[in-house]
Amino acid sequence: MxxxxxxxxxxxxxxxxxxxxxxxxxxxxxxxxxxxxxxxxxxxxxxxxxxxxxxxxxxxxxxxxxxxxxxxxxxxxxxxxxxxxxxxxxxxxxxxxxxxxxxxxxxxxxxxxxxxxxxxxxRHSSRLPFFPDPVPGEIRWRLVQAARAEGGWLELVVGTAAVTAFGELARGASRVLERDPDYRAEIAAWTRHGPAPDGVPARAGGPVAEPQDLLPQRPFGDRTRAPGRDFEPEPLVAVLGAAGDTAVDRITAGQVLARVLLTATDAGLATSMLSQPIEVAAARERLRTALRRFGSPQMVLRVGYGQPAWPTPRRTAAEVTDAPVHSG
Structure with a gap:
């Protein structure tokens, strides 16, 4: 090269x-x-x-x-x-x-x-309950710095009251989405019950949501959880954002997201993504104003320690690569 x-x-x-x-x-x-x-x-x-x-x-x-x-x-x-x-x-x-x-x-x-x-x-998304062990301050700092290095920001939601308030906002956004039959159909269309090169395998979808859950779950699977395996009562929630909401800002936010997730993986952490509060405009604006941040929230992460997640399948490199193009 x-x-x-x-x-x-x-x-x-x-x-x-x-x-x-x-x-x-x-x-x-x-x-x-x-x-x-x-x-x-x-x-x-x-x-x-x-x-x-x-x-x-x-x-x-x-x-x-x-x-x-x-x-x-x-x-x-x-x-x-x-x-x-x-x-x-x-x-x-x-x-x-x-x-x-x-x-x-x-x-x-x-x-x-x-x-x-x-x-x-x-790096795999883990939709399973995490262990109660807290994420050390030094690793939290690394995640914030990872976002900053790519031109974005990462705001950690800290404290019982703040996490509870975020949970209410996220569950409300999830209820808005779930009232839309097209939303439910889209989730079903991308849920895989057999071998496939894309979509979310039902076994990787996490346990079915229950009323006591603080954060919403996508209904990818139909597994019930084992007794005593509730989700962590005070998860580490991180809101990732960019300076604005143009195409360039969103592509930049994708690079921020990748670096933060890989930094978490390198530190031995498990992660999952919660986009329901981003997908509902009113919830997204409430989140932005609650954080007192300029710019636009682009993704919410749940971060902690957990058992290894199921990897999701991928198409091969050949399947997503086009023939070379030469100008002139």
Whole structure:
């Protein structure tokens, strides 16, 4: 690989990491290709989430997922010795291309880059109850700094009263969503009861929600929980945000999300994502004002210590890679 352009071999290595990025309902809304020596990341319009992308959210879910894939690409390319320069939304006349990565000056990967890349195959969403052990202050600081390093912010919801208030907001948003039959149908469409390269396996969906639960759960599975296995009464909740809510902000937020999740995985933590308060406009605004933050909340994370999560399936790198394109 040279600074004149990335090769198909470099693309294959990088995409193998990119496809492990998180995406809503494991919809994997991304495609990759070489164009004039640069790697392009494109929204895959054949994998829509019409309910998750409703109203003012637009392409929010796809932009977050593709941004997370961009971060994984960056890690893999850095590990190969040629980190990229990244241009977001590089073509005004082709908004489906969310990023273009071009070779920057060669250098060895940093220890942090190597550690985060090693965490990529170990990062899975855990929808199971966490252990009651608190997350130490030093690791909380690392998560906040990880968000800051990518140009975003991470606000930790701390204290019984604040967590309880957030739980009420999140459950209210979940009830609003669940009243929509299209929302319920979309969840069902992405729940997998057998082998599949995408979607959420029912076994990974977590136990069925019960009235005492503080935070809402998506109804991906139908497993009842074991006696005495309630969810933690005071989870560590973290709200992740960006400076604004444009396409560039959302793609940036996806990179923030990837770095925070991988930092948590590297620290031995389990994580899951709660987007219900983001999907309901009124709840999202209430969350923003409660945090007294400028900018826009883009995702909510539940963080703690837990048993290993079920990995969700992925399409292969070949299935999401298009033929090279050469201009002129």
């Amino acid at each position: 040279t600074t004149t352009g990335y090769t198909p071999e470099a693309l294959a290595v990088a995409v193998a990491a990119a496809i492990r990025a998180p995406s809503m309902h494991n919809s994997q809304p991304w495609r990759f290709r070489l164009r004039d020596g640069g790697i392009e990341v494109r929204v895959d319009r054949r994998r829509p989430l019409p309910v998750a992308g409703h109203g003012d959210l637009g392409d929010w879910a796809a932009h977050l997922a593709c941004g997370a894939a961009v971060f994984n690409l960056r890690l893999a390319l850095a590990a190969e010795g040629t980190p990229p320069r990244v241009r977001l939304c590089p073509y005004p006349d082709d908004p489906d291309v969310v990023a273009r990565l071009e070779p920057d000056r060669p250098r060895p990967a940093t220890p942090v880059e190597r550690d985060l890349l090693a965490a990529v195959p170990r």
